[in-house]
Amino acid sequence: MPRVLTARFMHETNTFSRVRTDLGEWRKRDFHRDNEIPAAFRGTRSALGAGFEAADKYGWTLIHPISANANPSGTVTDDAFEHIGGAILAAARDQGPIDGVLLHLHGAMVVESHEDGEGELLARLRAVLGPDTPIVVTLDLHANVTQAMADHASALIAFRSYPHIDMYERSWQGAELLERAMKGEIKPKTVIARRPMLYGLDWGRTQRGPMAELIARGEALESAGEVLAVSICAGFPLADIRDVGPTVTVTVDGNAAKGQLIAEEFMDHAWATRDFTTVNMLTVAEAVARCRETGDKPLVVADFTDNPGGGGYGDATAFLKGLVDAGIENVAFHAICDPEAVAAGMKSGIGPATLTLGGKIDPALGGGPLTLSGEITHLTDGRFIAYGPMGGGVERNYGPSLVFRVGGIDIILISNNGQATDLAQFTSLGIDPTRYATVAVKSMQHFRAAFEPIAREVILVHTGALCQVDYNPENFKRVRRPIWPIDESV
Numbered sequence: 001m002p003r004v005l006t007a008r009f010m011h012e013t014n015t016f017s018r019v020r021t022d023l024g025e026w027r028k029r030d031f032h033r034d035n036e037i038p039a040a041f042r043g044t045r046s047a048l049g050a051g052f053e054a055a056d057k058y059g060w061t062l063i064h065p066i067s068a069n070a071n072p073s074g075t076v077t078d079d080a081f082e083h084i085g086g087a088i089l090a091a092a093r094d095q096g097p098i099d100g101v102l103l104h105l106h107g108a109m110v111v112e113s114h115e116d117g118e119g120e121l122l123a124r125l126r127a128v129l130g131p132d133t134p135i136v137v138t139l140d141l142h143a144n145v146t147q148a149m150a151d152h153a154s155a156l157i158a159f160r161s162y163p164h165i166d167m168y169e170r171s172w173q174g175a176e177l178l179e180r181a182m183k184g185e186i187k188p189k190t191v192i193a194r195r196p197m198l199y200g201l202d203w204g205r206t207q208r209g210p211m212a213e214l215i216a217r218g219e220a221l222e223s224a225g226e227v228l229a230v231s232i233c234a235g236f237p238l239a240d241i242r243d244v245g246p247t248v249t250v251t252v253d254g255n256a257a258k259g260q261l262i263a264e265e266f267m268d269h270a271w272a273t274r275d276f277t278t279v280n281m282l283t284v285a286e287a288v289a290r291c292r293e294t295g296d297k298p299l300v301v302a303d304f305t306d307n308p309g310g311g312g313y314g315d316a317t318a319f320l321k322g323l324v325d326a327g328i329e330n331v332a333f334h335a336i337c338d339p340e341a342v343a344a345g346m347k348s349g350i351g352p353a354t355l356t357l358g359g360k361i362d363p364a365l366g367g368g369p370l371t372l373s374g375e376i377t378h379l380t381d382g383r384f385i386a387y388g389p390m391g392g393g394v395e396r397n398y399g400p401s402l403v404f405r406v407g408g409i410d411i412i413l414i415s416n417n418g419q420a421t422d423l424a425q426f427t428s429l430g431i432d433p434t435r436y437a438t439v440a441v442k443s444m445q446h447f448r449a450a451f452e453p454i455a456r457e458v459i460l461v462h463t464g465a466l467c468q469v470d471y472n473p474e475n476f477k478r479v480r481r482p483i484w485p486i487d488e489s490v
């Protein structure tokens, strides 16, 4: 029976964040070791869930040392990287022989000592396993893919949907490739192309535009048997690292030159369309004005710039303040991440309370702390099973959480940061979001999978929080130059 090493080690690093990502940040979100992993993921529509199904189908013995996924935040500490990466490398060394690897990485991890966290991990893994063991890696489509990642992985398979609702399918695609490679039917090799661009492909939006066009063309090449896999990554621009930006990788069976031609041609299209955008953000005042309207379904308002899924602190108060000041009612607000305010609320318990919430990590961004009087109506431990479509069936943990009703606004306060992607983030706190005139969330795009179906309309608001990208050269000291849009003449 083939022995397959599988693991999940994911982080999207916003190098502009003040929050250091130490091991504690991983442990409070999603951190499972060894025998905890089947119980948490078997039977779920997740990347690891697909791996268990593939193992059953192909008769693999799975070695699964660790699954760790921290919320996007600042630079990862060396200690956390060595701890989690070390568990994967130790399994490769000590639980062999390993016939193949199916690894689930993000692709935009920056570690204190390694700008390219995934490239470093894959280089070390390749050194342990030697040149011939197939290593198949799934990636987030916001990966900043590097030459080292392409060189040390046999195949790279990025998500094709933003919101990311295809982790299960991509993992299955990787498992099929891995099975063929272990049988000796194919010898996958991956090549990469990039352009001098820090940003592009509409930050990965897959509904329409260049990202959707290139994904469709890549899938056509896969179906025709021309290549094994084509992955389009939009990159993650909130990272001051040399290799930031969009990439195309092509995984071929042998013929690297042909793959390189395809990758270059695809990147020409990404370059030509670099200005394309579907994002239209309203000011706080404009968004608040829209919340006076009513309809048969909620208006969903997303704070684009305080997206916890992009490293935002999740504690921006500017939009909430706008709603309170304007006396807007019938609003469900997710969320302010503020462990101190939650602790104070837990202490006072159900009933009237005055809390100071949000704006504490960097008061200069997205509005400072807000002191409000209201009523605490619900208290929970913040754990529940997600409905999906993103990660349905998997447990989430937002830490101690509560509902604070201020006027006509039900404000959810959480202790572990995370963007709104699932209706259970409301219903687990006794709030039915479909019954409100306005539902406020913090997210750039992922919220759409669950919240667009309940919305009469979706709008985006700009609160001046951390996830606005400011292409001032002062902010990007390590990026390769020249690069668009920092340098006009590239």
Ligand SMILES: [Zn+2]
Pocket: 140, 141, 142, 164
């Ligand atoms: Zn992503």
